[in-house]
Amino acid sequence: xxxxxxxxxxxxxxxxxxxxxxxxxxxxxxxxxxxxxxxxxxxxxxxxxxxxxxxxxxxxxxxxxxxxxxxxxxxxxxxxxxxxxxxxxxxxxxxxxxxxxxxxxxxxxxxxxxxxxxxxxxxxxxxxxxxxxxxxxxxxxxxxxxxxxxxxxxxxxxxxxxxxxxxxxxxxxxxxxxxxxxxxxxxxxxxxxxxxxxxxxxxxxxxxxxxxxxxxxxxxxxxxxxxxxxxxxxxxxxxxxxxxxxxxxxxxxxxxxxxxxxxxxxxxxxxxxxxxx
Amino acid sequence: xxxxxxxxxxxxxxxxxxxxxxxxxxxxxxxxxxxxxxxxxxxxxxxxxxxxxxxxxxxxxxxxxxxxxxxxxxxxxxxxxxxxxxxxxxxxxxxxxxxxxxxxxxxxxxxxxxxxxxxxxxxxxxxxxxxxxxxxxxxxxxxxxxxxxxxxxxxxxxxxxxxxxxxxxxxxxxxxxxxxxxxxxxxxxxxxxxxxxxxxxxxxxxxxxxxxxxxxxxxxxxxxxxxxxxxxxxxxxxxxxxxxxxxxxxxxxxxxxxxxxxxxxxxxxxxxxxxxxxxxxxxxxxxxxxxxxxxxxxxxxxxxxxxxxxxxxxxxxxxxxxxxxxxxxxxxxxxxxxx
Amino acid sequence: xxxxxxxxxxxxxxxxxxxxxxxxxxxxxxxxxxxxxxxxxxxxxxxxxxxxxxxxxxxxxxxxxxxxxxxxxxxxxxxxxxxxxxxxxxxxxxxxxxxxxxxxxxxxxxxxxxxxxxxxxxxxxxxxxxxxxxxxxxxxxxxxxxxxxxxxxxxxxxxxxxxxxxxxxxxxxxxxxxxxxxxxxxxxxxxxxxxxxxxxxxxxxxxxxxxxxxxxxxxxxxxxxxxxxxxxxxxxxxxxxxxxxxxxxxxxxxxxxxxxxxxxxxxxxxxxxxxxxxxxxxxxxxxxxxxxxxxxxxxxxxxxxxxxxxx
Numbered sequence: 001x002x003x004x005x006x007x008x009x010x011x012x013x014x015x016x017x018x019x020x021x022x023x024x025x026x027x028x029x030x031x032x033x034x035x036x037x038x039x040x041x042x043x044x045x046x047x048x049x050x051x052x053x054x055x056x057x058x059x060x061x062x063x064x065x066x067x068x069x070x071x072x073x074x075x076x077x078x079x080x081x082x083x084x085x086x087x088x089x090x091x092x093x094x095x096x097x098x099x100x101x102x103x104x105x106x107x108x109x110x111x112x113x114x115x116x117x118x119x120x121x122x123x124x125x126x127x128x129x130x131x132x133x134x135x136x137x138x139x140x141x142x143x144x145x146x147x148x149x150x151x152x153x154x155x156x157x158x159x160x161x162x163x164x165x166x167x168x169x170x171x172x173x174x175x176x177x178x179x180x181x182x183x184x185x186x187x188x189x190x191x192x193x194x195x196x197x198x199x200x201x202x203x204x205x206x207x208x209x210x211x212x213x214x215x216x217x218x219x220x221x222x223x224x225x226x227x228x229x230x231x232x233x234x235x236x237x238x239x240x241x242x243x244x245x246x247x248x249x250x251x252x253x254x255x256x257x258x259x260x261x262x263x264x265x266x267x268x269x270x271x272x273x274x275x276x277x
Numbered sequence: 278x279x280x281x282x283x284x285x286x287x288x289x290x291x292x293x294x295x296x297x298x299x300x301x302x303x304x305x306x307x308x309x310x311x312x313x314x315x316x317x318x319x320x321x322x323x324x325x326x327x328x329x330x331x332x333x334x335x336x337x338x339x340x341x342x343x344x345x346x347x348x349x350x351x352x353x354x355x356x357x358x359x360x361x362x363x364x365x366x367x368x369x370x371x372x373x374x375x376x377x378x379x380x381x382x383x384x385x386x387x388x389x390x391x392x393x394x395x396x397x398x399x400x401x402x403x404x405x406x407x408x409x410x411x412x413x414x415x416x417x418x419x420x421x422x423x424x425x426x427x428x429x430x431x432x433x434x435x436x437x438x439x440x441x442x443x444x445x446x447x448x449x450x451x452x453x454x455x456x457x458x459x460x461x462x463x464x465x466x467x468x469x470x471x472x473x474x475x476x477x478x479x480x481x482x483x484x485x486x487x488x489x490x491x492x493x494x495x496x497x498x499x500x501x502x503x504x505x506x507x508x509x510x511x512x513x514x515x516x517x518x519x520x521x522x523x524x525x526x527x528x529x530x531x532x533x534x535x536x537x538x539x540x541x542x543x544x545x546x547x548x549x550x551x552x553x554x555x556x557x558x559x560x561x562x563x564x565x566x567x568x569x570x571x572x573x574x575x576x577x578x579x580x581x582x583x584x585x586x587x588x589x590x591x592x593x594x595x596x597x598x599x600x601x602x603x604x605x606x607x608x609x610x611x612x613x614x615x616x
Numbered sequence: 617x618x619x620x621x622x623x624x625x626x627x628x629x630x631x632x633x634x635x636x637x638x639x640x641x642x643x644x645x646x647x648x649x650x651x652x653x654x655x656x657x658x659x660x661x662x663x664x665x666x667x668x669x670x671x672x673x674x675x676x677x678x679x680x681x682x683x684x685x686x687x688x689x690x691x692x693x694x695x696x697x698x699x700x701x702x703x704x705x706x707x708x709x710x711x712x713x714x715x716x717x718x719x720x721x722x723x724x725x726x727x728x729x730x731x732x733x734x735x736x737x738x739x740x741x742x743x744x745x746x747x748x749x750x751x752x753x754x755x756x757x758x759x760x761x762x763x764x765x766x767x768x769x770x771x772x773x774x775x776x777x778x779x780x781x782x783x784x785x786x787x788x789x790x791x792x793x794x795x796x797x798x799x800x801x802x803x804x805x806x807x808x809x810x811x812x813x814x815x816x817x818x819x820x821x822x823x824x825x826x827x828x829x830x831x832x833x834x835x836x837x838x839x840x841x842x843x844x845x846x847x848x849x850x851x852x853x854x855x856x857x858x859x860x861x862x863x864x865x866x867x868x869x870x871x872x873x874x875x876x877x878x879x880x881x882x883x884x885x886x887x888x889x890x891x892x893x894x895x896x897x898x899x900x901x902x903x904x905x906x907x908x909x910x911x912x913x914x915x916x917x918x919x920x921x922x923x924x925x926x927x
Contacts, residue, residue: 114629114633115629115632115633115636118630118633118634118637118899118903118906119633119636119637119640119899120857120860120898120899120902121857121861122857122860122861122864122898123637123895123898123899126879126883126891126895127640127641127644127645127891127895128644130645130883130886130888130891131644131645203758207760210760210762210763211760211762211861211864211865214762214865215864215865215868215880215883216880216883216884217883230762230763230766234766234869237766237769237770237774238770238774241770244766244767244770245767248763248766248767251760251763252755252758252759252760252763255758255759255760256754256755256758256759258758259754259757259758260754263754332827334823334826334827358831362829362830362831363829364829365826365827365828365829366827366828366829366830367829370827370828371824371827373820373823373824373827375820378819378820378821379820379821379823379824380821380824381821381825381839381843382821382843383842383843383846384839384842392825392828392830392838393828393829396828396829396830396834397829439824442824442828443827
């Protein structure tokens with residue numbers, strides 16, 4: 001059975017995939033096409049509760065919460081997407097070079113990796129965001145600084161595994177260059193595991209954006225992201241709980257969907273559990 | 278004398294993605310106190326499943342569809358899980374195939390020997406420890422190694438420990454599921470000697486499941502040959518070895534001297550699909566001696582002697598006389614000489 | 617390799633990592649565009665004075681670095697910008713108690729609850745109990761601790777009034793932050809124990825125990841628990857990371873006077889010496905946890921201890 005079919009046989013995976021597809025299409029579509037306006041202020045309708053003209057109510061400036069939520073989801077997903085992309089590129093490149101370049105280069109690269117892996121993500125994020133200008137680019141860069149390490153390890157391990165296999169020996173005998181080996185044999189063989197690993201970095205990135213914005217190191221209002229919405233919502237929680245509940249539920253739902261999808265992908269692509277801790 | 282253990286028309290099946298696999302299709306045998314019955318057959322013939330079904334330890338997707346397993350006349354298949362737990366490890370115990378994996382890697386072996394004892398009887402820790410030490414000494418493990426962990430022992434030593442665990446409550450019956458298969462040949466012999474000795478000294482009855490006919494000869498009183506979930510021939514060890522009647526048994530015996538391992542490579546063909554078992558004798562398609570009737574209708578047991586029976590239409594009244602292969606002929610000749 | 621040599625090697629590599637973190641932190645804060653050293657004009661004259669006095673601002677860089685390293689070794693982490701006359705070491709020493717208490721409570725509660733969930737799910741696998749346990753684990757993993765903290769505070773403290781909203785005087789104050797922080801470790805432990813336990817229960821030695829008359833719960837208790845919980849030690853590292861991260865916000869939300877709360881405050885007021893000290897403290901803490909777990913694991917597991925290899 002192909003991994004994709006195995007994935008689609010699992011109801012939670014299918015439901016998560018469908019949910020995320022809808023979320024992405026609606027959040028990106030509505031904000032890009034201008035169906036909703038997350039910045040329009042209506043000072044006659046400040047801090048409204050859900051229902052009526054504003055489906056999810058309004059915030060303290062009379063901005064529509066649904067519009068801001070959609071924008072927030074878009075921003076968070078964008079950050080997650082680019083963080084994932086950076087992890088992917090750097091991780092694959094590092095892993096391939098380390099796995100195929102030969103023992104001495106590999107040993108040196110692994111020492112570097114070992115040391116970097118010892119630095120806690122939290123520390124890297126706090127320090128980097130303290131000195132970088134606030135914004136999405138800084139968050140993505142800070143997250144990518146150590147985020148690529150698991151991917152690099154995975155790809156390197158895969159390169160080793162593939163190298164051992166018969167057909168790689170054959171390919172070598174035929175005089176294929178290392179670059180060709182990497183592109184023709186190692187990468188296609190790692191694809192499944194890379195997909196699984198990426199699916200685990202995306203919810204992590206979404207979490208860290210929200211986390212950093214919540215402690216004042218990430219994005220700042222008036223930019224809408226799940227993190228800024230949560231942190232604004234938290235301040236008015238006692239009187240206007242929906243301003244907290246709306247982003248909290250949205251964030252949790254997206255995280256649950258990504259985690260379930262990642263679990264499904266892992267069971268489908270990696271039944272032997274290589275990416276498991 | 279009533280039998281100690283009686284298995285009657287046992288049917289076991291497993292539900293799989295492809296359908297229900299009928300692993301055991303009507304197995305009957307009985308065992309008297311102190312006897313050793315060897316159950317011989319290829320892997321997949323249902324011999325291990327039979328042993329597990331007796332213990333009520335089938336895998337989760339397996340179920341006993343019909344039949345009876347009577348221990349001293351009491352049907353274990355009708356017993357509750359609670360009652361079964363009082364029987365397991367006390368009246369009936371089991372030894373498994375792979376000694377490398379059957380012991381808990383994080384528990385000292387002494388405690389593992391004590392466990393069934395402490396579980397079933399109210400003995401003090403000290404008494405249990407003394408009993409375990411004595412038993413370990415009997416199976417050839419120095420009692421001062423009780424505090425050591427399984428990985429500090431060799432495969433043969435671990436199987437000795439597993440035997441000690443099975444015997445610690447002085448059970449009526451020990452079910453040994455391929456106890457020597459995973460061991461080196463020289464170690465196999467030691468374990469077999471130990472089994473024979475324990476049987477003599479403890480009087481425990483034993484069901485010895487194996488695919489290795491070589492194991493059977495030295496230890497067993499009776500032999501049951503299984504194929505595709507059924508017993509095809511059952512008799513005393515002498516009868517099965519020197520007066521075999523079922524062509525499958527012939528094949529097994531023929532494979533004995535040629536293949537050093539005792540495995541059944543020399544029986545050509547492969548066993549039937551038990552998702553949809555054939556209507557007749559399941560061995561017929563691989564059987565050069567099969568009669569047309571063997572392919573259509575399942576043969577009943579025909580008695581050869583009061584202790585010997587086989588399920589093949591070759592034994593039916595009026596069946597054509599068949600000349601067995603030369604090596605079986607030679608066995609028959611020896612049988613005739615010794616009568 | 618003997619245990620002692622292994623331990624020494626790990627210790628050495630840990631110290632190297634820590635030194636690199638310290639060095640990176642030092643130079644990062646001096647060269648990157650937003651750092652105080654790169655923008656002295658953003659600092660108040662008072663802060664510049666503090667830096668001059670304690671960090672040797674204006675002296676050659678290498679000398680500043682040496683000063684900084686010597687300070688670290690003697691436990692001198694500089695002086696807080698925010699509380700002018702207070703050394704960072706004293707500031708943090710006064711705040712480590714609540715953080716430690718909260719962290720330990722959360723890890724104990726989380727690991728215990730997770731183990732129970734995992735064992736129940738494994739012994740009763742593919743029943744509604746299993747599904748319930750799995751759903752709980754997915755929730756615990758997906759809902760960030762600070763979201764859980766905010767929701768717990770709103771529902772149980774603000775609306776129902778069962779617990780105090782914030783503060784740190786009685787045991788009752790610790791309940792909600794502990795729960796919020798325990799969710800992630802609980803989810804991790806539940807998942808882990810379930811996987812391990814399912815494997816153990818399907819093992820030959822579990823069969824042997826059943827053949828000895830033990831029921832499913834007895835097998836899980838006597839053989840499953842040790843075999844599936846020992847490997848759980850390896851989870852302590854990731855758990856500690858999650859706890860530290862969560863503690864920043866959870867302490868903040870519940871007004872716990874701990875290190876995490878201090879860090880968030882210091883970030884907001886650009887109290888660089890304190891932020892640096894906390895990040896180094898966190899790095900050291902996590903490295904030590906990973907190191908101790910590694911060594912402990914080889915001590916506890918008889919298979920690893922005697923070089924037997926796992927299974």
